[in-house]
Amino acid sequence: MKMVNRPLDVRTFMVGRFSRLVVALTVRMPRWFVGWVSRRYVAGKRIEDAVKVMRRLSAEGACFTIDVLGEEISNMEEANFFLEEYKRVISAITENNFDAALSIKPTAFGILLDREAGMKNIESIVSLAKQNNMFVRLDMEDHRVTDDTIQVMLEMHENGLENVGVVLQGRLFRSISDIDYITKKLGPNADYRICKGIYLEPSDISHTERKPIVDATNECIDAMLDAGAYVAVASHDYPVIEHTLEALKKRGMGPNIQDPRKNSGPERPHKGPGYEFQMLLGVRGPMRRKLTASGHRTRVYIPYGEKWYEYSIRRLQENPTIGTQVFKAFVMPWTNRP
Numbered sequence: 001m002k003m004v005n006r007p008l009d010v011r012t013f014m015v016g017r018f019s020r021l022v023v024a025l026t027v028r029m030p031r032w033f034v035g036w037v038s039r040r041y042v043a044g045k046r047i048e049d050a051v052k053v054m055r056r057l058s059a060e061g062a063c064f065t066i067d068v069l070g071e072e073i074s075n076m077e078e079a080n081f082f083l084e085e086y087k088r089v090i091s092a093i094t095e096n097n098f099d100a101a102l103s104i105k106p107t108a109f110g111i112l113l114d115r116e117a118g119m120k121n122i123e124s125i126v127s128l129a130k131q132n133n134m135f136v137r138l139d140m141e142d143h144r145v146t147d148d149t150i151q152v153m154l155e156m157h158e159n160g161l162e163n164v165g166v167v168l169q170g171r172l173f174r175s176i177s178d179i180d181y182i183t184k185k186l187g188p189n190a191d192y193r194i195c196k197g198i199y200l201e202p203s204d205i206s207h208t209e210r211k212p213i214v215d216a217t218n219e220c221i222d223a224m225l226d227a228g229a230y231v232a233v234a235s236h237d238y239p240v241i242e243h244t245l246e247a248l249k250k251r252g253m254g255p256n257i258q259d260p261r262k263n264s265g266p267e268r269p270h271k272g273p274g275y276e277f278q279m280l281l282g283v284r285g286p287m288r289r290k291l292t293a294s295g296h297r298t299r300v301y302i303p304y305g306e307k308w309y310e311y312s313i314r315r316l317q318e319n320p321t322i323g324t325q326v327f328k329a330f331v332m333p334w335t336n337r338p
């Protein structure tokens with residue numbers, strides 16, 4: 001049985017210049033308009049807004065990972081904001097008994113400014129999360145921080161903080177060897193999110209066309225599953241989700257089946273049987289609900305924060321193909337309901 005029905009793919013009609021045009025127009029629009037566009041993708045400004053969204057989506061059987069908006073900081077004091085806000089997030093999750101993890105961006109904690117201080121900041125959040133039985137995902141940013149992000153995660157494991165995992169980006173050539181490297185260090189304790197990668201990286205280090213990006217992402221999924229790692233597949237794309245479902249079937253994995261892989265890691269609290277699906281708030285809700293209804297664990301990535309405007313604009317400018325997706329969400333809402 002096919003898990004996903006493909007709607008008519010209009011991608012070929014709406015790429016390139018058109019997408020750039022949508023982005024160029026959107027970023028010139030008043031703040032309220034950008035806010036209106038991003039309303040479905042951002043929970044709001046405050047943790048209370050994210051709590052409301054989690055209450056609503058909990059009823060749909062989803063679990064969550066929470067992202068406080070904001071990225072690279074320009075001085076170490078700015079990291080204090082993220083430290084305090086993530087503490088609030090941990091309290092809110094615990095008080096409301098939500099099934100939720102944290103997603104953090106290493107550059108927001110100062111990893112590029114002062115590695116040691118940045119590492120300490122991250123460690124304090126991972127440690128507090130551990131005391132509260134919570135998992136922390138280090139989001140993967142652009143290629144300047146790939147090495148540091150992986151190393152920070154490995155150092156945390158060495159320091160006894162195993163409630164942390166990293167993201168790898170299918171588009172980067174290096175990701176497949178990063179899986180080998182991390183497997184050698186952590187074995188089946190490795191816990192990945194795998195995505196295509198939002199940052200448009202140069203062609204000497206990454207795939208730049210759609211098909212090779214999809215193929216490379218699928219190759220990473222296979223390699224992670226074969227390594228016995230926990231695999232969170234973060235994609236809304238049919239060829240990636242269909243490939244994952246096939247890959248799971250081949251390995252005897254699936255909903256309500258204890259992870260059958262001989263090399264699989266320990267059972268993890270608040271996790272699926274060796275894998276889960278992850279999607280962004282507001283994107284392809286029907287597909288997410290279908291996966292949940294079939295018993296797959298599905299996690300919604302919930303961004304919130306005062307920096308919603310900067311986040312929305314930067315994301316649009318960094319990767320103008322999002323323009324197509326925003327447009328498509330408006331003219332073909334049935335393909336992309338929240």
Ligand code: FDA
Binds near residue numbers: 139141300301322326
């Ligand atoms: P694709 O871009 O082909 O999207 C498939 C369809 O999904 C589109 O046609 C559209 O309908 C819909 N869609 C996808 N994204 C949308 C959007 N933003 N708005 C509206 N519609 C959208 N990247 C990264 O570099 N580092 C990271 O840490 C993460 N973390 C992360 C977490 C989670 C939970 C997700 C889902 C994604 C990420 N990403 C990420 C982003 C990821 O790398 C990728 O850029 C996006 O998920 C889009 O790629 P898809 O695989 O969804 O395919």
